[in-house]
Amino acid sequence: MTRFYVDECPSNRTTCEVCKEKISRGEIRILHDEYMGKNLYYHLMCYTPKRKRFLKEKYFKILLSPGIKPLFLSWMNEWNSFYLPENIHSNVPSNISRAINTPASKIKRIYLEVFKFFSISEIINCLSLVCKDFYSTIWEPELWRCLYTRDFETPSIIPEDWKNAYLQEYITHCFHCKKKPEDFKKYECQLLKRVFCTSCLKNEKYKLLSESQVKNKYNVSLKNISKYIGNFPNDKVVIYNFLVVRAINKYRKQNKENILNKLIKTLGQTHQIVSIIDNINTNEMDINLVGILAPNYDCDIVKESYRAIFRIIRTGKREVKFSDLLSMIRKDFK
Numbered sequence: 001m002t003r004f005y006v007d008e009c010p011s012n013r014t015t016c017e018v019c020k021e022k023i024s025r026g027e028i029r030i031l032h033d034e035y036m037g038k039n040l041y042y043h044l045m046c047y048t049p050k051r052k053r054f055l056k057e058k059y060f061k062i063l064l065s066p067g068i069k070p071l072f073l074s075w076m077n078e079w080n081s082f083y084l085p086e087n088i089h090s091n092v093p094s095n096i097s098r099a100i101n102t103p104a105s106k107i108k109r110i111y112l113e114v115f116k117f118f119s120i121s122e123i124i125n126c127l128s129l130v131c132k133d134f135y136s137t138i139w140e141p142e143l144w145r146c147l148y149t150r151d152f153e154t155p156s157i158i159p160e161d162w163k164n165a166y167l168q169e170y171i172t173h174c175f176h177c178k179k180k181p182e183d184f185k186k187y188e189c190q191l192l193k194r195v196f197c198t199s200c201l202k203n204e205k206y207k208l209l210s211e212s213q214v215k216n217k218y219n220v221s222l223k224n225i226s227k228y229i230g231n232f233p234n235d236k237v238v239i240y241n242f243l244v245v246r247a248i249n250k251y252r253k254q255n256k257e258n259i260l261n262k263l264i265k266t267l268g269q270t271h272q273i274v275s276i277i278d279n280i281n282t283n284e285m286d287i288n289l290v291g292i293l294a295p296n297y298d299c300d301i302v303k304e305s306y307r308a309i310f311r312i313i314r315t316g317k318r319e320v321k322f323s324d325l326l327s328m329i330r331k332d333f334k
Contacts (some may be wrong), residue, residue: 017042145162152169181195205240220248
């Protein structure tokens with residue numbers, strides 16, 4: 001590839017070859033001496049490489065000050081996000097070439113390109129548990145470099161450890177809006193060990209609830225959902241509302257799965273009540289009635305057995321024996 005020059009325009013006399021507008025003094029410009037005796041100039045945002053391929057810094061002679069160079073690197077990273085790096089040239093020692101072009105290396109390259117589209121929580125909490133190859137991929141510096149430039153501003157100084165740099169930057173951003181708050185608008189939560197914007201902290205999701213408030217609001221004991229909360233300390237007297245909601249959804253999903261298995265084992269897969277219960281959305285089982293959360297029944301189904309099972313899934317409380325519940329089902333669905 002031809003070596004291009006990237007510098008800060010020293011005057012207002014050069015014109016962009018694409019938009020035909022003057023390039024302002026101090027603005028980043030691309031210089032290309034494609035024709036003998038004539039230099040071609042481009043605005044950074046107007047310039048499009050002729051060959052659609054992965055770009056490297058060595059293709060450019062960069063004459064930019066440290067303060068403005070990250071803008072060019074950000075542009076180059078955005079361009080590179082659509083392409084894979086090229087294979088090593090033939091003059092590289094054959095053993096290195098073979099190592100890079102092995103099926104395992106190509107598969108890892110594919111993993112890296114796909115992982116860039118996942119959130120940080122999905123990568124750490126989900127993908128790392130799938131298999132050994134996925135786990136090893138999340139330690140690749142190239143992945144964390146891509147994640148850093150995707151989620152944050154390009155750093156002026158290239159870090160030695162991209163993963164550590166990402167995590168250090170991540171914990172300084174708001175837990176809710178993911179933006180970096182100013183110091184006077186920042187709240188450091190000791191309960192979650194994370195930072196909040198003062199405005200985000202007012203969100204209903206982050207309201208602190210006591211054990212009795214959880215019981216009164218959701219009709220669920222905190223002890224029943226404690227195993228779904230994660231690493232939350234058991235000795236804490238308050239808990240965030242969003243943690244309770246997330247745990248309750250998991251608790252209800254497990255309740256639904258348990259009772260469905262019993263119904264299928266007793267009544268069979270094709271029974272009407274099995275289909276009805278299977279269609280219950282455990283994330284939408286509450287309806288707010290003047291500040292009180294009530295069961296959000298399907299209005300089209302008035303069978304008492306359905307409502308009894310709905311309440312069991314919602315609260316985990318066994319209002320009737322399973323044998324009595326079967327009698328109600330047989331009566332409702334003759």
